[in-house]
Amino acid sequence: MHAILQGKRLIAFDLDGTLIDSVPDLAIAVQRSLSDVGLPAPSEEFVRDWVGNGAQVLVERALTWALSEAPGQVLQTTAYEAFMRHYGAAPNALTRLYPGVRTALHDLHKAGYPLVLITNKPERFIAPILSHFDLLSLFTHCIGGDTLAEKKPSPLPLLHVAQQLDIPPSASVMVGDSRHDIAAGKAAGFTTVALPYGYNHGEPIEHSQPDLIISSLLALTE
Ligand SMILES: O=C(O)COP(=O)(O)O
Numbered sequence: 412m413h414a415i416l417q418g419k420r421l422i423a424f425d426l427d428g429t430l431i432d433s434v435p436d437l438a439i440a441v442q443r444s445l446s447d448v449g450l451p452a453p454s455e456e457f458v459r460d461w462v463g464n465g466a467q468v469l470v471e472r473a474l475t476w477a478l479s480e481a482p483g484q485v486l487q488t489t490a491y492e493a494f495m496r497h498y499g500a501a502p503n504a505l506t507r508l509y510p511g512v513r514t515a516l517h518d519l520h521k522a523g524y525p526l527v528l529i530t531n532k533p534e535r536f537i538a539p540i541l542s543h544f545d546l547l548s549l550f551t552h553c554i555g556g557d558t559l560a561e562k563k564p565s566p567l568p569l570l571h572v573a574q575q576l577d578i579p580p581s582a583s584v585m586v587g588d589s590r591h592d593i594a595a596g597k598a599a600g601f602t603t604v605a606l607p608y609g610y611n612h613g614e615p616i617e618h619s620q621p622d623l624i625i626s627s628l629l630a631l632t633e
């Protein structure tokens with residue numbers, strides 16, 4: 412095990428950009444939603460930079476790009492509902508696990524760590540995606556962006572699971588790909604570990620000053 416796990420009793424993982432490369436399916440759902448409301452569809456490269464603050468913000472960023480101004484409430488609601496429908500219909504068509512994820516999660520689980528998932532993705536998509544990859548049973552808790560009153564970068568979801576498991580934040584680790592994961596982790600008093608291969612609004616994750624940057628989850632278990 413990596414030295415950073417010494418004395419740690421809880422490991423929390425982000426989902427998109429950390430465990431799964433989900434942008435190809437997210438982009439298709441965004442493109443279909445914008446087409447539904449008669450707007451031009453953005454390329455996958457744009458969508459990659461818009462992921463990280465949950466589905467409402469993703470749709471709002473896409474609409475703002477297409478309109479060159481913030482969308483009205485009716486259009487936002489219509490496009491959001493279309494996105495939830497399109498993404499829900501095909502969340503796993505092109506989505507892949509990043510290298511090393513399956514092995515590392517199984518090894519950490521076997522080593523006795525409670526694993527929890529804390530994503531800004533709407534909760535309803537978590538189980539279908541983790542089940543598709545046969546990983547759902549490894550996680551004791553799964554928190555989505557709409558599960559609690561606040562989502563990352565708020566520390567609330569992290570503190571919520573630590574409290575549920577009765578593990579102090581100082582014995583907990585947050586593993587993620589974006590500045591929202593690192594900000595939430597720091598604010599919660601967790602140790603923070605970052606992956607540089609995910610989605611961070613085009614910004615290097617070094618800027619968030621995580622405690623550790625690793626190129627693959629396997630670095631945690633080797
Ligand atoms: O849905 C998002 O915007 C990002 O989800 P994540 O928190 O799993 O990276």
Ligand SMILES: [Mg+2]
Pocket residue numbers: 425426427428429463587588589609610
């Ligand atoms: Mg992420």
